[in-house]
Amino acid sequence: MKVLVIGLGGVTNGGKTTLAEKLKNMLPNCDIISQDDFFKPESEVETDERGFKLYDVLDALYMDEMVASIRNWMKSPASSGVVTEEPQNTCDNLKNVYILIVEGFLLYNYEPLNELWNRRYFLTLPYEECKRRRSTRIYQPADTPGYFDGHVWPMYLKYKSELEExxxxxxxxxxxxxxxxxxxSYVYSDIIQELNKLREENQQGTA
Structure with a gap:
């Protein structure tokens, strides 16, 4: 059994969740873990001097629990209960390959996660487009006036800069x-290349 762990990170409202769901429907034995499922309750999220709830930082998340969930999946992916059926054209050498897509806005700035990725993708958006998309979404709790400019976008730039450095x-x-x-199309083709590498390794191993 082999596993591929794919990171799909990046900017808020960049299309991560939609892309992850579409990939899951196209790839064999594929599951998704969403970082949003590990947010702390509102009462545990810090508030700054402006009254902004600081959701766009690592401290707003149960990151240790997230790492544990990923590791548990890697140990026993077939028992997760939500593995998709394999497409008919799946190569026999890939039937024991399982794919996990982890999607979220802060995937690559937490050191314990960095040893787990096989591939890392990071979605970007320019400021105006990101703000426009954010304004169409309803959050709980709702964004307060100035929240995007005062917290969300600065934190995105901060963590993206750390990543680039x-x-x-x-x-x-x-x-x-x-x-x-x-x-x-791009990400799917890239993952298929990774699967083909595994197929070649399996063939060499059984030769």
């Missing part, structure tokens, strides 16, 4: 303004 981190940056079809 980490020369050892191999990340594939994706333009979130491109169509979902174009993004899906």
């Amino acid at each position: 980490n020369a050892s981190m191999q990340v594939d940056y994706l333009d979130g303004t491109k169509s979902q079809e174009e993004l899906l």
